[in-house]
Amino acid sequence: MGIRTAATPPERSAGRGPVRERILEEGSRLFYADGVRAVSADKVIAAAGVSKVTFYRHFPTKDDLAVAYLEAIADEERALLERLRTDHAGDPASTLAALAEALGSVAGSAQFRGCAFVNAGAEYADAAHPVRRVVADHRARYAGFFADVARDAGADDPQAVAAELMMLRDGAMVCGDVDDARTVAPRLASAFAAVLVAHRGTPADA
Template identity: 75%
Template structure:
């Protein structure tokens, strides 16, 4: 899911082929961006963590923004795959799909490295809607809203788009709760909230 984190293992010296070096830089940047924020992490800090030269870094990522977009794109791809798998496992059963989603988000919130939703965090750092990082955030959130609308439609919602907006708000709040409040409460409270929204839109 978008909230799943890169490994906390520090990368070693850069070696291997071009793809391996790029992956090493991306792993280091992803770990640092999530833990400390995109703006707070300099390119030099990523270069040191990845064990590469500046020339190598900029050969793979011409700007730090390019690396930040790659970080978010990787998270988005992983989350889309996981959410599609959850929906497929509970095909046609919106209630079960949403309950499984709540459980998965609760599991993520209880991890030691959790510090909220990577997309919400990144979006808060970049106010300009035209900034490439903000666009990456908006694109993924638009996908997420469509996913939730499809699930709500599976459940017979009278207005799938409205239901999706409410489900998304609950999901965002749960991620904040998991970061600054009670991570153990995320799964049960979110599951109850999801069920209430779905029921409200079935009447």
């Protein structure tokens, strides 16, 4: 189980031709490694081996490619979160422990450079920018997942718990990038569990 990082090419899906996929794969790799703003459309065009006409036919602007890059990761992370809740239904602590393990696995990969959404969000100050909107939507869904898990655990304030769990998740991604990635999973699992205990209220089914 794991979360695909942007350094891993996105899966091909119906309705997307191989040329578009090649552009998206190369753009994803470059954006994640070097940053969205640092990578020009020309650099992606050269890496994908396509003409400018072909590039702009599939992605009218570089921003469109950046949005597609983030949306591909968001889709896979959303699927993982849904699977975790299904696989660990009725056991919120195990759900979070499994998420910590998945995040630790990602952080331990050689290509890991932190959270693609945190990285991209830091590059764009305008909250109305398409990239920032994708980042905000993804984080809102992630927070919703945490709130649901907190509610399952009978937390006294699920939204507050979700905010704390999100901060832990973000911090773990930073630590995985700049510190020893091997510590991410166990420490994150311990911190997740501590937050649930600290906010334990009346069980939802009581």
